[in-house]
Amino acid sequence: MEIEQHETPAPPKTKIVVVLRDDLESWQAVNVTAFLVSGLPTADPDIIGQEYLDADGVAYLPMFRQPVLVLSATDEVLTAAHGRAVARGMPLSVFTSDLFATGNDHDNRAAVRAVETAKLDLVGIALHGGKNQVDKVIKGAVMYR
Numbered sequence: 001m002e003i004e005q006h007e008t009p010a011p012p013k014t015k016i017v018v019v020l021r022d023d024l025e026s027w028q029a030v031n032v033t034a035f036l037v038s039g040l041p042t043a044d045p046d047i048i049g050q051e052y053l054d055a056d057g058v059a060y061l062p063m064f065r066q067p068v069l070v071l072s073a074t075d076e077v078l079t080a081a082h083g084r085a086v087a088r089g090m091p092l093s094v095f096t097s098d099l100f101a102t103g104n105d106h107d108n109r110a111a112v113r114a115v116e117t118a119k120l121d122l123v124g125i126a127l128h129g130g131k132n133q134v135d136k137v138i139k140g141a142v143m144y145r
Contacts, residue, residue: 012066015134016040016047018126019081019141022072028100028123029144033070036093036126040064043091047128071141078122084137085127086117092127096120 018033041048052060073081085092098111098121112120127134 013131014047014066014128015131016064016066016068016126016128017134017138017141018068018070018124019078019138020070020072020124020144021078021122022074024123029070032095032124033068033126035099036095036124037064037068039093040091040126040128044128070144071138072144073138073141075122077140078125081138081141082120082122082125084139085125088133088137090127090129090133090137092125094120094122095124097123099123 016037018036020029020032024032047064047066049062049065051062054060082092082094094112096112096115098115099108100123102108102111115121127137129137
């Protein structure tokens with residue numbers, strides 16, 4: 001089987017970023033990240049690449065075209081980032097502490113719906129947008145460790 005040769009694409013002009021509250025347990029951080037990024041392609045389907053094929057021709061699902069940066073932040077920085085994203089009208093995903101106690105999408109949406117924007121107990125957000133715009137929104141967040 002011959003491997004296709006392609007030009008290296010230009011670096012993306014956008015960023016995918018997840019910001020997690022800095023006090024999450026490891027299992028929570030992984031779970032929250034998975035949930036948060038799952039919503040991003042609904043706002044921009046072009047962030048998904050093509051399917052993967054191995055040398056035997058077995059197909060695998062496509063993934064994001066670019067890396068996902070995972071950052072952490074204090075509650076204050078996370079809340080401020082959320083506020084900036086909302087004020088800029090950026091599409092974003094949210095995960096609140098209430099969602100740890102639910103077990104399905106219906107209850108998740110009801111838990112978020114029950115709380116005013118300014119009172120959401122955020123544990124994470126995910127967003128995709130222009131690099132400069134995203135950088136301004138996530139100001140104060142640091143690489144997740």
